[in-house]
Amino acid sequence: MKTIHDNGSHGARIDGAGGTGGTGGAGGAAREQLLLNSAFFMLFPGFFYYHTLLGTGTTGAFLGGYFSPIALLYMLPLALAYHARMRRDPRRLSAIDLHYGLFNAYFLVVIVVNAAAGANRTIVANHVLGILFMVNTFVLFSLIDFTGRQFRIMALASLAGMSAIVFSFSVNGVFYLGKLGMAKDTDALATYQGFSRSYLMTFLPVVAHTRSLLLRLVLYGAGAATLFVNTARSEFAGLLFAIPVIELYFTRHKMVFIGCAVIGAALLHAHLDELVAALPDNRILELLDLSHSTSANKRHHLTVHARQTIAAHPLMGAYASYAPGYYSHNVLSAWVDLGLFGFVYLLALTALPAIPMFVKEYLAGRRRPEFILGFALACVTILLLVSSHYFTDMLVGATLGAYAQYRFERKYGKYRAPDFGPSALRHEDLRQAVPQPDGARA
Numbered sequence: 398m399k400t401i402h403d404n405g406s407h408g409a410r411i412d413g414a415g416g417t418g419g420t421g422g423a424g425g426a427a428r429e430q431l432l433l434n435s436a437f438f439m440l441f442p443g444f445f446y447y448h449t450l451l452g453t454g455t456t457g458a459f460l461g462g463y464f465s466p467i468a469l470l471y472m473l474p475l476a477l478a479y480h481a482r483m484r485r486d487p488r489r490l491s492a493i494d495l496h497y498g499l500f501n502a503y504f505l506v507v508i509v510v511n512a513a514a515g516a517n518r519t520i521v522a523n524h525v526l527g528i529l530f531m532v533n534t535f536v537l538f539s540l541i542d543f544t545g546r547q548f549r550i551m552a553l554a555s556l557a558g559m560s561a562i563v564f565s566f567s568v569n570g571v572f573y574l575g576k577l578g579m580a581k582d583t584d585a586l587a588t589y590q591g592f593s594r595s596y597l598m599t600f601l602p603v604v605a606h607t608r609s610l611l612l613r614l615v616l617y618g619a620g621a622a623t624l625f626v627n628t629a630r631s632e633f634a635g636l637l638f639a640i641p642v643i644e645l646y647f648t649r650h651k652m653v654f655i656g657c658a659v660i661g662a663a664l665l666h667a668h669l670d671e672l673v674a675a676l677p678d679n680r681i682l683e684l685l686d687l688s689h690s691t692s693a694n695k696r697h698h699l700t701v702h703a704r705q706t707i708a709a710h711p712l713m714g715a716y717a718s719y720a721p722g723y724y725s726h727n728v729l730s731a732w733v734d735l736g737l738f739g740f741v742y743l744l745a746l747t748a749l750p751a752i753p754m755f756v757k758e759y760l761a762g763r764r765r766p767e768f769i770l771g772f773a774l775a776c777v778t779i780l781l782l783v784s785s786h787y788f789t790d791m792l793v794g795a796t797l798g799a800y801a802q803y804r805f806e807r808k809y810g811k812y813r814a815p816d817f818g819p820s821a822l823r824h825e826d827l828r829q830a831v832p833q834p835d836g837a838r839a
Contacts, residue, residue, distance in 0.1 A: 442555035452574025458585035527789030538798030593629030605770035731788035771799035
């Protein structure tokens, strides 16, 4: 707990992750963090464990696909927690919050107008749920205290558990529970992408807030191996992309790190043929030559269709002009469904805040976890939006939430520049500060 001073006024106590103190403030902050942590672990590691139970035949799909009912369960509590935090400290309400709210309002207007015009109900429902998922993730990443002991213990244990499951149930170097033939409800079982999303969303805040180089190296090795065996190419590429982004920020010997990275890449290239021969069924190795990837070829055709749609409807797009699931697997999907304005707005929201962050902070020699989490998330999100992910990806909400968290800490929290201005006057009238003869005699 610490006291800050703003504009010469008496300081407001800051408890936990930035909530203002008062009577019962510490207890309220602890309860809030408990709610936020439970939501995070139910939505991400919880999804992984539920589908593990489903895939091994331990249980049936009593919660369907799991994520939607859990997101709906936490929707109101998270909204109330966000509202309470904004009321306690209005300084947390930033331009990022406002613009993201405006983007989602625009998105909802597009959905309602097109639903009334007879748009495909499945796509409409998916978009409404997509907004819910992104907003929940935004609230979590903007309010959770990722340095808290409770979060750290649960997150590290979750990552260890998820890695253990992947390695234990892999067959010929590939983890996919559907191949085991044990699931009672195979239609509800998540794909490799769902499992990898849970892992990546837990991995990034943990590694960004890990000061120990040795622990970070362990996390990198375990994370890369887990997603490699999981065969989710996009998330695997995102994790590999995040590692140098994070380490170049944290390390004090950047050239040494770059040299080690080059040597590691050369060793991997030298033994690449042996790796391919040992794991012929692993989809990750298709990244070496996407021309032989059935999935990559299908995605290319979907992208071509999206470009044709955009050429025919460059301003307004053509909402739901594709069969459910057959959308463009990149950010062009936003142009198709939301038009040019929505496409540009989404790119500006995601990419523009990262530019001044890079210029002012990345090479400044500081080691701020809130910064590198937001910046690494931005790098991964932009990479995946450009290459393979739909525009309602939850990484968008996570990135903007991390932006908001870092912005608050930089302007008003622990990274705020010290105030060297004059102190407030103790006496309104100067004569009050001068001893009076009569007062002395008395």
